[in-house]
Amino acid sequence: MADDDLIDARAEAERVAREGYGRLLAFLASRTHDVAAAEDALADAFAAALVHWPVTGVPRVPEAWLLVTARRRISDEARRRRVRERDRDRLLVAAEEAAARCADEEAIPDERLQLMFACAHPALDPAIRAPLILQTVLGLDAGTIASAFLCAPSAMSQRLVRAKRKIHDAAIPFAVPEATDLPSRLDAVLDAIYVAYGEARLTDEAVHLARVASFLLPGAPEALGLLALMLHLQARGHARRGAEGAYIPLTEQDPTRWDGRLIAEAEGLLLRASAFRRPGRFQLEAAVQSAHAARRQTGRTDWPAILGLYDELLRVTGSVVVAVNRAVALAAVDGPRPALAALDQIADDYRLADYQPYWAARADILAEIGREEAAQAYERAMGLTTDDAVRRFLAERSAAARSRATGTVRLSSVAADEHAVQHRFPGRRQRPS
Amino acid sequence: MQYMLLIYSDEKATAAMPKADVNKMLPAYEAYTKGLQGAGALLAGDRLRPTDSASTVRVRDGKTQVLDGPYAETKEQLGGYYIVEAKDLDAAIDWAARCPGAAHGAVEVRPLWPMTT
Numbered sequence: 001m002a003d004d005d006l007i008d009a010r011a012e013a014e015r016v017a018r019e020g021y022g023r024l025l026a027f028l029a030s031r032t033h034d035v036a037a038a039e040d041a042l043a044d045a046f047a048a049a050l051v052h053w054p055v056t057g058v059p060r061v062p063e064a065w066l067l068v069t070a071r072r073r074i075s076d077e078a079r080r081r082r083v084r085e086r087d088r089d090r091l092l093v094a095a096e097e098a099a100a101r102c103a104d105e106e107a108i109p110d111e112r113l114q115l116m117f118a119c120a121h122p123a124l125d126p127a128i129r130a131p132l133i134l135q136t137v138l139g140l141d142a143g144t145i146a147s148a149f150l151c152a153p154s155a156m157s158q159r160l161v162r163a164k165r166k167i168h169d170a171a172i173p174f175a176v177p178e179a180t181d182l183p184s185r186l187d188a189v190l191d192a193i194y195v196a197y198g199e200a201r202l203t204d205e206a207v208h209l210a211r212v213a214s215f216l217l218p219g220a221p222e223a224l225g226l227l228a229l230m231l232h233l234q235a236r237g238h239a240r241r242g243a244e245g246a247y248i249p250l251t252e253q254d255p256t257r258w259d260g261r262l263i264a265e266a267e268g269l270l271l272r273a274s275a276f277r278r279p280g281r282f283q284l285e286a287a288v289q290s291a292h293a294a295r296r297q298t299g300r301t302d303w304p305a306i307l308g309l310y311d312e313l314l315r316v317t318g319s320v321v322v323a324v325n326r327a328v329a330l331a332a333v334d335g336p337r338p339a340l341a342a343l344d345q346i347a348d349d350y351r352l353a354d355y356q357p358y359w360a361a362r363a364d365i366l367a368e369i370g371r372e373e374a375a376q377a378y379e380r381a382m383g384l385t386t387d388d389a390v391r392r393f394l395a396e397r398s399a400a401a402r403s404r405a406t407g408t409v410r411l412s413s414v415a416a417d418e419h420a421v422q423h424r425f426p427g428r429r430q431r432p433s
Numbered sequence: 434m435q436y437m438l439l440i441y442s443d444e445k446a447t448a449a450m451p452k453a454d455v456n457k458m459l460p461a462y463e464a465y466t467k468g469l470q471g472a473g474a475l476l477a478g479d480r481l482r483p484t485d486s487a488s489t490v491r492v493r494d495g496k497t498q499v500l501d502g503p504y505a506e507t508k509e510q511l512g513g514y515y516i517v518e519a520k521d522l523d524a525a526i527d528w529a530a531r532c533p534g535a536a537h538g539a540v541e542v543r544p545l546w547p548m549t550t
Contacts, residue, residue, distance in 0.1 A: 121522070123522055123526070169546075170542075170544045171434045171521040171544065173520075173521040173523050175521075175524070433495050
């Protein structure tokens with residue numbers, strides 16, 4: 001057999017894995033409530049495909065082949081893993097049903113959305129929801145997820161196992177919630193996807209998830225808003241780094257280096273979302289990014305418009321992260337003193353102690369006023385970043401501020417940038433006040 | 434699926450409540466219990482007497498030790514329970530949210546783990 005066939009078979013297995021994994025898992029798991037057993041069966045089937053397809057050729061309906069193989073594995077695995085009989089039988093029936101549908105070329109129904117709602121259920125720890133969605137819908141392994149979330153692989157595995165066990169034991173439903181509950185439950189799903197986006201190594205995966213969510217919920221403006229927001233941020237991926245990997249903040253980026261295709265797609269989504277006349281947090285955040293993107297055409301940033309959007313966002317979310325970003329916009333509109341006053345108002349919030357963009361914004365604003373405390377704030381910000389390029393950037397700013405203790409520094413804070421993602425907070429439990 | 438709803442509240446606060454307020458709670462629980470019955474969801478349920486009537490039993494070295502008081506001293510105490518039949522956790526959470534105890538104390542939802550599967 002030719003090498004080309006081998007490569008084709010491998011590529012096809014990978015394509016099916018990428019596009020079909022979540023669909024197959026959702027179908028199996030929603031009928032059995034046993035995510036772990038369904039994962040094991042599918043993982044075996046994909047491993048078998050990589051062995052067999054290069055030899056026998058890619059089957060005509062790859063998904064059906066996978067499910068028939070999975071079905072065979074379920075019996076073997078169940079014996080070994082002592083899966084309870086009732087669960088094994090349900091899993092077998094689900095695999096058969098799915099395989100039969102595929103064989104008839106009737107696509108198996110797309111239940112990835114139901115799977116996402118189960119994984120972002122309010123009865124699960126908020127911090128595990130994003131990892132769980134990444135694992136079940138995209139098939140990422142615990143090690144990859146753990147490294148993205150800066151967590152030990154064994155700890156991440158354990159937490160994922162525990163969450164799956166709760167889904168099974170407490171019978172968390174695989175269902176799209178009723179209309180009355182939908183907005184708040186959808187928020188949890190979108191939050192989890194945005195948390196995944198906040199992990200720099202998983203941005204492509206998160207965009208894919210947002211695409212799935214907005215495709216399956218075309219009538220949910222917030223799902224469209226989230227995808228628009230993420231595409232706007234993605235559009236700047238290259239412009240964010242200069243020569244030798246130096247960090248370039250949003251306001252100093254060259255707009256011609258932004259990806260016009262992604263911006264156009266984001267604008268289209270935002271337009272569709274706004275037609276529903278039901279604004280929400282993600283649409284507002286996308287609108288902020290849209291306002292920044294307009295600099296590509298106009299050559300200038302409409303800070304008063306951005307400030308207005310942050311005012312509205314602050315009203316909707318009450319989030320301190322938004323308050324930090326709003327202060328940066330306020331500095332651009334009214335100058336650094338009112339901005340510092342705005343930051344002082346939230347300075348007592350314990351969550352800001354390790355929130356890097358707050359310290360970066362505070363440092364820039366203090367430097368612009370010419371206050372000496374800027375140096376300490378830059379130092380805090382440097383100590384909290386995980387990105388070496390950002391660290392170097394902050395060090396340069398700090399040095400520049402010192403060298404001209406008076407005078408003005410053009411404000412282009414890290415906090416105004418795309419990395420001021422809200423991901424640091426939703427996963428954390430609120431301390432009882 | 435069967436779930437146990439464990440109703441926790443501050444029994445000292447309840448004891449200190451004016452009688453009129455206590456009298457208001459009873460009809461609320463009656464209505465709730467009737468609602469569960471009407472939906473065919475009620476399997477069992479009752480109040481528990483306050484924790485000063487509790488005894489905690491351990492057997493160590495073949496000897497039975499009995500202590501006066503509940504197993505754990507907590508800010509809020511287990512004061513009653515229901516066992517309900519519900520399609521899934523969402524349905525059980527809906528019942529828990531309707532329980533009058535959820536409005537001032539807390540209701541823990543636990544799936545039953547049947548002895549035979």
